[in-house]
Amino acid sequence: MAADRERDIVTGKSTTGHEWDGIRELDTPLPSWWLYTFYASILFAVIWCVLYPAIPGIDGLLGHTNRRDLAETVKAATDAQAPMVDRIRALPIEEVRKDPKLLAFARTGGRAAFNNNCAACHQVGGAGARGFPNLADDDWLWGGTLADIEQTIRYGIRSEHDKARMSLMPRFGADGMLTPAQIDDVVEHVLALSRQPHDQAKAARGAAVFAEQCAACHQKDGSGNRELGAPALNDQIWLYGGTRGAIRDSVFNARGGVMPNWEGRLDEATIKMLTIYVHGLGGGK
Amino acid sequence: MKALSPQERAAPPTNVSAPGPLYASRVKVYPKRVAGTWRRVKWVILTVCLTVYYGGAWLRWDRGPGAPDQALLIDMSAGRAYFFNIEIWPQEVYYITGLLVLAAVGLFFVTSLFGRVWCGYVCPQTVWTDLFMLVERWIQGDRSARIRLDKAPWNARKIALKTATHAAWLLIAAATGGAWVLYFDDAPTVARQFFAGESTTGVYFFVGLFTTTTYLLAGWAREQVCTYMCPWPRFQAAMLDEHSAAVTYRAWRGEVRGPIRKNVEPAPGTGDCIDCKACVYVCPTGIDIRDGLQMSCIGCGLCIDACNEIMGKVDRAPNLIAWTSIAYEAERAQGRPARYRFVRPRTILYAALLTLVAAVMVVALALRTTVEVNVLRDRMPQFVLLADGAVRNGYTVKILNKARQPRSFRIQATGLADLVMSPAEGEASDGVVTVLAKPDSIETVALFVKVRRTVLDGANKTVTFRVLDTEGRVVARRDTVFVGPAR
Ligand code: SF4
Ligand code: SF4
Numbered sequence: 001m002a003a004d005r006e007r008d009i010v011t012g013k014s015t016t017g018h019e020w021d022g023i024r025e026l027d028t029p030l031p032s033w034w035l036y037t038f039y040a041s042i043l044f045a046v047i048w049c050v051l052y053p054a055i056p057g058i059d060g061l062l063g064h065t066n067r068r069d070l071a072e073t074v075k076a077a078t079d080a081q082a083p084m085v086d087r088i089r090a091l092p093i094e095e096v097r098k099d100p101k102l103l104a105f106a107r108t109g110g111r112a113a114f115n116n117n118c119a120a121c122h123q124v125g126g127a128g129a130r131g132f133p134n135l136a137d138d139d140w141l142w143g144g145t146l147a148d149i150e151q152t153i154r155y156g157i158r159s160e161h162d163k164a165r166m167s168l169m170p171r172f173g174a175d176g177m178l179t180p181a182q183i184d185d186v187v188e189h190v191l192a193l194s195r196q197p198h199d200q201a202k203a204a205r206g207a208a209v210f211a212e213q214c215a216a217c218h219q220k221d222g223s224g225n226r227e228l229g230a231p232a233l234n235d236q237i238w239l240y241g242g243t244r245g246a247i248r249d250s251v252f253n254a255r256g257g258v259m260p261n262w263e264g265r266l267d268e269a270t271i272k273m274l275t276i277y278v279h280g281l282g283g284g285k
Numbered sequence: 286m287k288a289l290s291p292q293e294r295a296a297p298p299t300n301v302s303a304p305g306p307l308y309a310s311r312v313k314v315y316p317k318r319v320a321g322t323w324r325r326v327k328w329v330i331l332t333v334c335l336t337v338y339y340g341g342a343w344l345r346w347d348r349g350p351g352a353p354d355q356a357l358l359i360d361m362s363a364g365r366a367y368f369f370n371i372e373i374w375p376q377e378v379y380y381i382t383g384l385l386v387l388a389a390v391g392l393f394f395v396t397s398l399f400g401r402v403w404c405g406y407v408c409p410q411t412v413w414t415d416l417f418m419l420v421e422r423w424i425q426g427d428r429s430a431r432i433r434l435d436k437a438p439w440n441a442r443k444i445a446l447k448t449a450t451h452a453a454w455l456l457i458a459a460a461t462g463g464a465w466v467l468y469f470d471d472a473p474t475v476a477r478q479f480f481a482g483e484s485t486t487g488v489y490f491f492v493g494l495f496t497t498t499t500y501l502l503a504g505w506a507r508e509q510v511c512t513y514m515c516p517w518p519r520f521q522a523a524m525l526d527e528h529s530a531a532v533t534y535r536a537w538r539g540e541v542r543g544p545i546r547k548n549v550e551p552a553p554g555t556g557d558c559i560d561c562k563a564c565v566y567v568c569p570t571g572i573d574i575r576d577g578l579q580m581s582c583i584g585c586g587l588c589i590d591a592c593n594e595i596m597g598k599v600d601r602a603p604n605l606i607a608w609t610s611i612a613y614e615a616e617r618a619q620g621r622p623a624r625y626r627f628v629r630p631r632t633i634l635y636a637a638l639l640t641l642v643a644a645v646m647v648v649a650l651a652l653r654t655t656v657e658v659n660v661l662r663d664r665m666p667q668f669v670l671l672a673d674g675a676v677r678n679g680y681t682v683k684i685l686n687k688a689r690q691p692r693s694f695r696i697q698a699t700g701l702a703d704l705v706m707s708p709a710e711g712e713a714s715d716g717v718v719t720v721l722a723k724p725d726s727i728e729t730v731a732l733f734v735k736v737r738r739t740v741l742d743g744a745n746k747t748v749t750f751r752v753l754d755t756e757g758r759v760v761a762r763r764d765t766v767f768v769g770p771a772r
Contacts, residue, residue, distance in 0.1 A: 005304065010576055010577060011576060013305075014304075014305055027304065027305050029305060029306050029307055029308050029309035030307060030308050030309070031308070031309065031310075031311055031509060031513055032308045032309060032310045032311070033311065033509070034308070034513070035308050123665070123666070124665040125663065125664075125665030125666045126666070127665060127666030127667075127669075128666075134666070134669065134670075136666055136669045136679075137669045137670060137671055137672065137677075138671050138672050139671075139672045232672065235672035235673065235674075236670060236671070236672060236673065236674035237670060237671070237672050280709060280710075282669060282677065282679060282709065282733060283669075
């Protein structure tokens with residue numbers, strides 16, 4: 001490759017002595033201003049390093065930090081939202097829903113709050129999981145009106161709050177209140193209520209046990225009672241599973257999920273926005 | 286670049302052992318005034334380009350109330366671009382992609398035919414440099430006067446002339462930077478705010494930026510931009526072949542060059558070039574076209590004009606330097622008849638591509654509707670089981686109303702037995718959801734569709750949304766998936 005430097009016939013310039021596939025390279029000097037641009041870039045970099053934090057442990061002269069930048073951005077955003085948030089805080093929830101602008105704001109704010117606080121159990125979009133109710137369906141343990149939802153969010157279920165929604169299902173099997181045979185019968189009756197395949201003889205016997213032990217809360221027809229958080233047993237939605245085994249487990253050991261109270265942890269406006277968001281997931285009454 | 290004497294040219298390559306310098310300062314170019322065909326063409330194109338650029342933003346175009354009345358406008362904050370009667374939304378930037386593809390293929394096409402005409406005639410770097418040189422010549426005089434002025438010691442006259450030149454340049458540069466920002470907001474408003482000191486920092490920044498770059502690039506850097514900064518000269522060689530026309534010195538006719546003297550018969554074998562260097566003096570990049578096709582040549586054709594003037598004076602045939610191709614000249618040098626080949630596989634390909642892209646663009650523009658519909662299926666949750674055993678899916682329908690009037694649309698869903706559609710807010714009437722779309726905006730509707738579980742049979746199904754206008758015409762049909770539980 002490295003041949004002798006020679007003079008190019010056409011231009012009279014010297015070549016670099018490099019040759020690739022018969023093409024020889026002219027030794028053209030670079031323009032000086034390229035060099036000066038390079039020096040200027042170095043100078044720029046030095047000034048930058050002096051002004052801004054570039055070396056770990058050394059703050060720049062300007063005292064710039066990304067953390068403060070972020071804090072300022074967040075504060076600016078919060079300030080910009082303040083008028084809307086204040087109005088939501090001041091208005092009754094029904095009024096918020098009537099104003100399209102406030103409603104859109106509340107939905108968006110509610111979604112953010114939901115994803116931060118609620119989605120861990122209820123899943124994104126309120127899809128729910130075993131033991132954590134789906135909030136998008138049309139079945140509610142404690143009611144699906146705005147007021148119901150707000151109360152649930154505010155005080156929680158079986159939480160530490162004085163006003164928490166409370167109810168206790170007896171542990172029919174574990175505490176020996178029903179015999180295993182009676183429990184089997186009740187399970188068949190519950191399967192019958194939700195129109196699933198069942199043993200008719202057992203279900204008939206179970207109906208009597210159900211009327212005596214369960215109907216007070218779950219109602220005779222299994223339609224449930226939202227005052228007491230007693231789920232409907234005659235529909236297709238099962239929080240802990242609707243199979244024979246799962247229902248038997250529920251009767252034997254009882255169920256009683258816990259949801260924390262959010263009053264005191266989330267501010268008034270956020271609770272309202274959450275309520276509106278959850279109500280709008282598809283199941284709101 | 287030093288021109289070689291014929292003796293030097295003939296000498297065999299000699300070894301040069303000492304490496305040259307790594308860097309060299311720019312050699313200032315003093316282009317001489319020239320008149321002729323190509324110079325006239327350049328003046329016309331320059332006038333057109335500058336008029337369009339400086340005046341374009343002031344053109345008005347009535348789009349009705351509530352819409353901007355500027356013919357050419359890129360409204361960043363509202364996310365709209367206006368080009369006369371065409372209005373483009375952000376999701377339609379493919380029109381701009383199309384324009385860029387058109388521009389690129391057009392450039393390839395023209396380059397394969399006529400070499401660097403873009404560089405020589407239309408490129409903004411060339412146009413503004415030309416304008417700056419004109420101003421420079423008006424103030425400081427032609428080539429020799431400018432050389433003398435630069436050599437002269439600093440005195441009152443030199444200071445005055447130089448100051449005047451740079452002041453004029455800066456003024457043009459500021460007008461250039463100022464015209465730029467006019468395209469991004471209502472031009473009269475921008476201009477008024479600018480001079481009242483009410484514009485945003487961003488506006489002043491961009492005006493300052495483009496003023497500086499115009500001043501530096503057209504006043505100082507000039508041919509350095511074409512030779513050292515611009516990528517285009519580097520890869521345009523890929524578009525050229527031996528049939529492409531380019532500004533060429535007909536060496537077979539001109540060599541051996543030699544001066545003419547009065548009453549002295551030229552020696553036998555002397556060519557037409559009288560070595561007057563007129564072509565070198567007018568060249569804006571300061572090169573000698575007689576060295577052959579070279580990277581620094583921007584194809585402006587000014588050397589053609591210069592040489593033709595000389596040829597006229599010495600009574601020789603014109604076009605010693607001409608737009609011509611290597612293949613053509615090779616034939617002519619052999620004394621054979623030659624012809625230009627414009628139709629070549631390369632040019633056919635570029636022309637075909639150009640036509641294709643242009644056709645696609647025209648069709649896309651012609652079929653552009655003022656309403657666009659997107660249907661997004663909710664993924665969280667995928668589906669919801671309802672108390673009565675039905676399955677529900679959620680969809681978000683976005684209707685882009687690009688018209689300037691509010692319009693009412695009706696949405697229907699079909700495709701599954703006994704499906705029930707309802708809006709998340711309000712009620713459906715007769716299975717139809719009515720939406721009032723505000724003018725020039727996007728309307729979002731959340732919809733639920735529910736079907737019996739048995740209809741799904743454990744598999745995903747297709748559901749079709751139809752959007753109808755008030756006259757009952759279907760303006761959009763969108764198929765989407767309906768998801769249910771595995772059996
Ligand atoms: S050599 Fe001729 S065509 Fe090329 S840049 Fe110079 S004047 Fe223009
Ligand atoms: S202008 Fe024409 S005659 Fe004069 S040096 Fe150039 S090519 Fe030769």
